Amino acid sequence: MATEQRERVIVVLSLSGGNDGLNTLIPYSNANYYDYRPTLGIAEDQVLRINDEVGFHPSMVEMKRMYDEGHMAVIQGVGYPKPNRSHFRSMDIWHTCETDKIVDEGWLGQTIRELDPNAENVLSGVNFGRGLPRAMVASGVPVSSVGDLSTYGLLTGIEQDQRIQALEVFSRMYAPAIGAGPVTDYIWETGRAALKGADILKVAPEMYSSTVEYGNNAIANGMKSIAQVHLADLGTRILYTTSPYNVFDTHANEAAMHSRLLGEVSGAVADFNDDLREHGRGEEVILLVFSEFGRRARDNGGGTDHGTGSVCFVIGDQVKGGLYGEYPSLEEGDLEDGGDLLHNVDFRSVYATMLEKWIGLESRPIVRGNFELLGFL
Amino acid sequence: MANDDIALMAHLIRRAGFGAGREELEARAATGYEATVQELIHPETQHDVDLDLMERYLPEYGEGTALESLQQTWVYRMINTGRPLQEKMALFWHGLLCTGFAKVDNGPITMDYLDLFREHGLGSFKTLLVEMSKHPTMVYYLDNVDNHRGSINENFGRELLELFSMGVGTDGRDNYTEDDVRAVSRAFTGWNLEPTIPVFPYGRCKWRFRYDPTDHDDGEKTFLGKTGRWNGEDIIDILFEQPATARFICRHLYNFFVADEPQVPAWKDTPPRDMEAIRILEKAFVDNGFDMRPVLHTLFNSEFFKDALFLKMKSPADVVIGTMRLVKEHQEVKPGLFPIMLETTFMGQDLLNPPSVEGWHTGREWIDSGTLVERINFVADHVGDRSLPGIRLIVDRMSNGTSVMSPEEFVDSCLDLIGPVEVQKDTRSALIDHSANGGELRRATEEERGDFSRRVTEMLQLIVSTAEYQYT
Numbered sequence: 071m072a073t074e075q076r077e078r079v080i081v082v083l084s085l086s087g088g089n090d091g092l093n094t095l096i097p098y099s100n101a102n103y104y105d106y107r108p109t110l111g112i113a114e115d116q117v118l119r120i121n122d123e124v125g126f127h128p129s130m131v132e133m134k135r136m137y138d139e140g141h142m143a144v145i146q147g148v149g150y151p152k153p154n155r156s157h158f159r160s161m162d163i164w165h166t167c168e169t170d171k172i173v174d175e176g177w178l179g180q181t182i183r184e185l186d187p188n189a190e191n192v193l194s195g196v197n198f199g200r201g202l203p204r205a206m207v208a209s210g211v212p213v214s215s216v217g218d219l220s221t222y223g224l225l226t227g228i229e230q231d232q233r234i235q236a237l238e239v240f241s242r243m244y245a246p247a248i249g250a251g252p253v254t255d256y257i258w259e260t261g262r263a264a265l266k267g268a269d270i271l272k273v274a275p276e277m278y279s280s281t282v283e284y285g286n287n288a289i290a291n292g293m294k295s296i297a298q299v300h301l302a303d304l305g306t307r308i309l310y311t312t313s314p315y316n317v318f319d320t321h322a323n324e325a326a327m328h329s330r331l332l333g334e335v336s337g338a339v340a341d342f343n344d345d346l347r348e349h350g351r352g353e354e355v356i357l358l359v360f361s362e363f364g365r366r367a368r369d370n371g372g373g374t375d376h377g378t379g380s381v382c383f384v385i386g387d388q389v390k391g392g393l394y395g396e397y398p399s400l401e402e403g404d405l406e407d408g409g410d411l412l413h414n415v416d417f418r419s420v421y422a423t424m425l426e427k428w429i430g431l432e433s434r435p436i437v438r439g440n441f442e443l444l445g446f447l
Numbered sequence: 448m449a450n451d452d453i454a455l456m457a458h459l460i461r462r463a464g465f466g467a468g469r470e471e472l473e474a475r476a477a478t479g480y481e482a483t484v485q486e487l488i489h490p491e492t493q494h495d496v497d498l499d500l501m502e503r504y505l506p507e508y509g510e511g512t513a514l515e516s517l518q519q520t521w522v523y524r525m526i527n528t529g530r531p532l533q534e535k536m537a538l539f540w541h542g543l544l545c546t547g548f549a550k551v552d553n554g555p556i557t558m559d560y561l562d563l564f565r566e567h568g569l570g571s572f573k574t575l576l577v578e579m580s581k582h583p584t585m586v587y588y589l590d591n592v593d594n595h596r597g598s599i600n601e602n603f604g605r606e607l608l609e610l611f612s613m614g615v616g617t618d619g620r621d622n623y624t625e626d627d628v629r630a631v632s633r634a635f636t637g638w639n640l641e642p643t644i645p646v647f648p649y650g651r652c653k654w655r656f657r658y659d660p661t662d663h664d665d666g667e668k669t670f671l672g673k674t675g676r677w678n679g680e681d682i683i684d685i686l687f688e689q690p691a692t693a694r695f696i697c698r699h700l701y702n703f704f705v706a707d708e709p710q711v712p713a714w715k716d717t718p719p720r721d722m723e724a725i726r727i728l729e730k731a732f733v734d735n736g737f738d739m740r741p742v743l744h745t746l747f748n749s750e751f752f753k754d755a756l757f758l759k760m761k762s763p764a765d766v767v768i769g770t771m772r773l774v775k776e777h778q779e780v781k782p783g784l785f786p787i788m789l790e791t792t793f794m795g796q797d798l799l800n801p802p803s804v805e806g807w808h809t810g811r812e813w814i815d816s817g818t819l820v821e822r823i824n825f826v827a828d829h830v831g832d833r834s835l836p837g838i839r840l841i842v843d844r845m846s847n848g849t850s851v852m853s854p855e856e857f858v859d860s861c862l863d864l865i866g867p868v869e870v871q872k873d874t875r876s877a878l879i880d881h882s883a884n885g886g887e888l889r890r891a892t893e894e895e896r897g898d899f900s901r902r903v904t905e906m907l908q909l910i911v912s913t914a915e916y917q918y919t
Contacts, residue, residue, distance in 0.1 A: 158514070158549035158800065172550065174802035192816060201793040202817055204802070215793075215817035224820055225912060227828040232905060239881045239909055246873035250914075253707070253760070253811045254871075257819070257914035264816040375647060 078428055081296055081309045081342075081357040082178070083289070084203065085335065087318030088157065089361035090328055091380030092411070094130070095144060095397075099123050102367075102400035110324055110369040120144075124397060129333035132340030133383075140391040141343075143384040143446035145420055147398045149413025153363065153378035153406070157316065160362040165204035167418050167437045177421055178308050179208025180436045181429065191305045192267040198292045198311040206310055212260075214267045219275055219295040223268040224261075241265060274302035282345040288314050289331075290338040297345045300355065307429075318361055324373040335359065339385060347387070356386035356428055356447070358420070366409045367400065378406055379413035382420060388428075390446050416441055423447055452476045454867045456483065458756050459747060461919045462704050463487045464531025466769035468837045469844075469864055484747045488569065488740050490530030496523070504780040511554035512651055515785065518798045521561065522788045525768045526777055532743070536568035537561055538764060539703050541799070542807055544579050544611055546588040548800040553584075555653045557799055560584035572696060572737045573687050576611065580679055583640055583654035589804065596636045596664040604632030606804055607682075613691035616715030622691045623671065630668040634677045637663030687737060690729075697728035697742070704746055706758035707810035724751040757869055757918040760810050763794035765919055766822055773865070774829045775837035793821045814917065823912045830865070830907040833900060841865065841907065842900045849891040854882035861906045870915040878909060 093110060097103045098117040112127060118134040119125035124146075126134050136142045150169050154160045163169050165176045178195065186194040195213040197206050206213045216222045228236050244261040278298045284290040292311030299306055313331070320328050339359065346352040364380030379398050398404070398411035406412045419441040422433035427447035434440055456476040460467045464487070467475070475483050486493065501508055501523060508520040528534045541564060548557055560582055567575040579585050580603075586592055589603035605628045609615055613622040639662060641655040668677045670685055677685075686692050698719055702708040705724065709717050719725045731745040746752055761769065767790050771777050777784050791798055795818045801807050814822075830838055841864045845857075852860075858878045862868045870878075882888065885902060889895040910916060 156549065156552040158552070162549050172547065172803045174805075197817075200789070200821075201795075207802075209808075209812070212816045215820075224823055225827055225908065226824055227831055228905065228908060235881070235884075236905065236909060236912075239877055240912055242877045243874045243909075243913055246871060248871075248873065250871055254914050256811050257814055257917055260814055260816050260819050261914065264820050267816055268820070 076303075076351070076354050077305075077307060079300060079307055079309065079355045080178070080181070080424060080428065081300075081355055082205070082311070083293065083335070083339070083357065083359045084161075084205075084310070084312040085318045085331075085359065085361040086157075086161070086313050087316035087320070087361070088160075088363045088365060088376055089318045089380060090320060090324065090374050091361075091364035092367065092374075093324075093328060093365075094127055094332060095124050095146065095381045096127060097124050097397055097400060100400050102402070106367045106400070107369050109371055110374065120393075124393075127329065127332045129329045130336040133336040136340055136343060136385060137391060141385060141387050141389050142391045143389050143444075144393050145382050145384065145415055145444070145446070146393060146395040147379050147411065147414040148360075148382045148395065148417050148420065149363070149379040149411075150416055150418070151413075153410070153413070155363060155376040155378070157319070157362060157376075162204060164360065164362055164417060167421065167439075174204070175208045176203070176205035177436050178205045178310065179211050179213070181425065181431065182206070182213065182308050183208050183211045184431050184436075185307050185429070192263040193270060193299075193304045193306045195308040196271075196296075196299055196306050196310070198295050198309070203310060203312060206308070212263060214264075214271065216271065216295070218291075219271065219298060222271055224265060237265070270304055271299065274298040274304065277302050280345050280348060282341050282348060284341045284345075285334060285337045287334045287338075289334045290341065293338040293342040294345075297342055300346070301349055301351060320365070320373045321370070321375060322373040324369070339383075343385065343387075352387035356384055356389055356424060358424065359383040359385065360417070360420075364411060367405055367411060368409060377410045379411040382417070384420065384424070384446050388447065392446075394444050394446055415444070419444055450863070450867065452480075454756065455480065455753060457866060458753075459483060459487075460531070461765070461769065462535075462752075462759075463743075463747060464535055465525055465765065466772050468773055468775060468840065470840065481748070484744060487532040487747070488743050490533035490569065494529040495533075496527045496529070501780050505782070505784075511558050513554070514548045514800060515788070517548070517554055517557055518791070519784050519788045520558070521798055522768065522791070523777065523780075523784060525764065526771045533565055533568065536739070537564040539699075540564040540568050540575070542703075542801065542809075543699055544575075544585070545801050545804045545806045546584045547803070551584055551588050553587075553651045553654065555651055556582075556584045556587075559653065561799075569740045569743070570738060572732075572739055573683060576607075576683050576686075577680060579611070580607070580635065580638060580683070581656045581658075583656055586638060586640055586656060587654065591635055591638055592640055594632055594636050594638070596633075596662050599629065599632040599636060599664075601628055601632045604628050604635055607631060607635075608686075610711070610804060612683075612686045612695060613689055614695040614711070614714055617691045617694050618718070619716055621715075622689070627670055630670040630677070631682050633664040633666070633668055634670070634682045635679045637661070638679055693729040693732050694725065697725050697732055700728060700742065700746060701725060702809065704743075705752055705755045707760060710808050710810075710812070711805065721751055724749065727751075757915065759919050760813050761822075761917055761919045762807070762809065762813060763791040763796035763818075763822075764798065766794060766826065767791045769919075770826050770829050773837050774832070774835040775840075776829070776835050790821065790825050794818045794825070819917075822917065826911040826916075827908040830911055831904045833904055838904060838907070842903050845903045846890050846896050846899060852888040852890070854879045854888065857882050857888050857902075858906065861903060861910060865907055865910055868910060868913075868916060870910075870913055874913055874915060878906065881909070882906065 098114045104111045116128045117125035182195040197215045200217045244258045284294040296309045360382040364377045365374030366377040395415035418437040422441045423444045425431045425433040507516045525534045590600045591603040594600040637659045641657040644652045731742045735741040890899040
């Protein structure tokens with residue numbers, strides 16, 4: 071079908087808490103894996119094999135299908151030098167691309183500023199979740215942060231018929247005839263933008279129709295909301311959502327928990343892609359799925375503790391699927407700090423590839439350095 | 448009681464504390480302004496919160512391992528403290544002598560650092576700066592653990608000059624050179640930590656400061672033109688001889704307590720909003736040996752403070768704590784504080800975890816389309832809840848009388864009882880028109896009072912959604 075040329079979009083799904091990469095992309099032919107994972111090791115015959123060495127966790131059936139279709143890049147051994155095992159700090163590093171200093175502007179916030187320098191569209195960047203991830207923060211960049219698309223808006227606690235009147239009063243108060251100084255004028259302008267953003271976003275679920283039925287979980291809800299906003303053509307270029315806070319922090323009881331979570335991610339991601347395809351829009355979007363770190367090679371009996379080098383995914387109909395990077399060595403002597411997988415692809419290479427090859431932006435100022443571009447686009 | 452007195456008292460309590468309901472404001476106004484200032488600047492004369500009770504009923508508050516439990520503890524204390532200025536000064540210093548949990552990742556010492564502000568926050572700034580330089584939270588946060596004789600790490604040395612004392616420059620001139628940064632860094636070599644106990648499997652333990660003379664560079668250093676074998680304390684002594692230090696700290700006080708200034712990086716080239724006010728504060732600071740208490744006494748009694756109503760943007764902490772105090776919620780230990788505490792983060796102030804060592808940008812930078820929606824919805828949801836005691840109180844006062852209220856009287860009374868809040872003429876007209884459109888404001892019968900109280904809370908919700916309400 072002939073489609074009009076639409077602008078390319080980046081979607082990010084953040085797996086908060088530190089996803090266990092070793093049990094996501096499983097090196098099932100490596101004996102060390104089973105030595106390190108006496109309780110959490112996934113049996114060889116359970117693994118969804120993609121070659122003679124590695125395969126996906128058994129609950130990732132949908133993602134395995136997407137991999138087989140050739141539109142999913144699996145980037146192995148992703149990380150950064152001198153890994154930090156604090157959730158906050160490591161997530162900050164992924165958000166800001168700055169490993170040494172603490173800075174406050176995020177890579178996607180800067181990207182939005184490049185794409186919409188005059189902040190003409192209040193919806194150039196949309197986050198699903200409460201509070202902005204630092205990745206989306208940059209000064210002068212308006213980003214809408216939406217807790218729940220179906221109820222998003224101002225004064226949502228007021229009952230419906232009264233709320234319509236309240237919003238009319240709000241509009242009037244925020245658009246006075248006379249200015250009141252730069253700061254109050256700025257608040258009024260921001261309030262009008264928020265009202266407008268909410269008004270526009272409201273149409274997304276109304277316009278949406280699809281045969282795809284997403285799962286009933288927070289990750290699926292986030293991906294569905296993203297699909298709704300993208301399909302509504304609101305000019306949004308960057309969309310972001312996060313799994314429930316720290317759910318991937320599987321220090322204990324990992325087997326059941328991690329299996330459920332990977333199933334949710336796999337289902338949501340595949341449904342999202344199917345949804346876009348159903349609307350003939352699969353070629354406009356790439357989706358990055360990442361986590362702030364992996365887990366230690368050895369399990370702790372019931373779970374795994376904070377580790378380093380892990381796996382991330384870039385998915386989309388224009389993505390050249392396959393394995394990128396190398397699986398980190400599991401030899402005892404090769405483990406970093408005595409127990410962690412050593413990274414061999416810097417996460418900023420993944421970002422740089424997305425920025426340069428997908429959006430066509432110079433990546434260096436955004437990812438704060440020159441990083442090798444990968445071949446997945 | 449003159450309404451001006453209430454407005455001024457509300458201003459003082461919002462700035463020097465976290466606001467208060469109407470009854471408390473009236474009681475304080477009756478006691479008098481100066482008596483209230485004295486009470487505020489002498490927190491030791493007032494009861495602190497009952498920490499034992501708090502930790503008994505909600506042990507996770509006191510446990511202090513996860514950031515969220517530390518934040519809940521602090522939010523609870525800010526709501527319920529009998530020493531509002533002590534907590535407000537802790538918030539002030541936390542935003543100035545910044546450390547962040549993202550890096551430090553240790554609850555016990557993070558809370559201990561906050562206690563340092565409670566202990567010294569109203570005392571000598573010089574003492575505070577020395578104690579800060581020795582505090583493990585800071586030693587770790589700004590990498591002084593990696594600052595060694597012969598191999599300096601300049602992170603702490605630079606920020607001590609740039610962010611904690613003089614600032615980059617004053618009146619367009621630089622305050623120090625790169626050589627000064629290196630001299631300071633050398634002077635603080637050996638200001639280190641005792642070996643720390645590993646997190647796994649022992650959990651977070653309190654780290655301890657250790658001065659290691661063998662790691663200290665005892666050589667001659669030249670700092671701001673003075674040469675000697677300076678150690679850290681000597682550097683701080685020299686810093687307090689600099690007019691730039693008085694200027695910098697007084698400008699911070701002005702920005703925090705009086706009126707929004709531009710962001711700190713602009714201070715070198717942008718003169719203060721009110722130079723005369725800064726000079727008054729500088730004089731109090733220097734004349735009193737860098738003691739904060741007399742400076743704050745001067746500040747709260749100054750005309751420039753009393754004239755500064757609604758010249759500052761509320762911080763997220765001001766919004767969240769102020770709302771709890773207005774509606775009188777979470778004034779005892781009970782579950783449910785967690786989602787309230789999270790609101791400060793949603794509004795852009797992740798307490799104990801500022802975005803960088805520069806702290807939070809303040810003023811209008813608190814506001815963007817996401818945070819404005821969070822603010823308005825959070826406060827509107829609370830002031831719309833007639834089951835909350837603070838809101839009942841306002842509704843009861845409004846309902847006290849049988850006459851039909853005019854829309855003007857109705858709006859003005861609501862603005863008065865929830866603040867007093869001042870709004871633009873256009874805003875007031877919009878509110879009055881809305882009230883007039885809703886029909887007569889009757890409150891004589893039970894049924895009328897039911898509808899009337901709904902209209903009161905709806906008016907409060909509209910008031911808190913105004914641009915004017917975002918100011919303190």
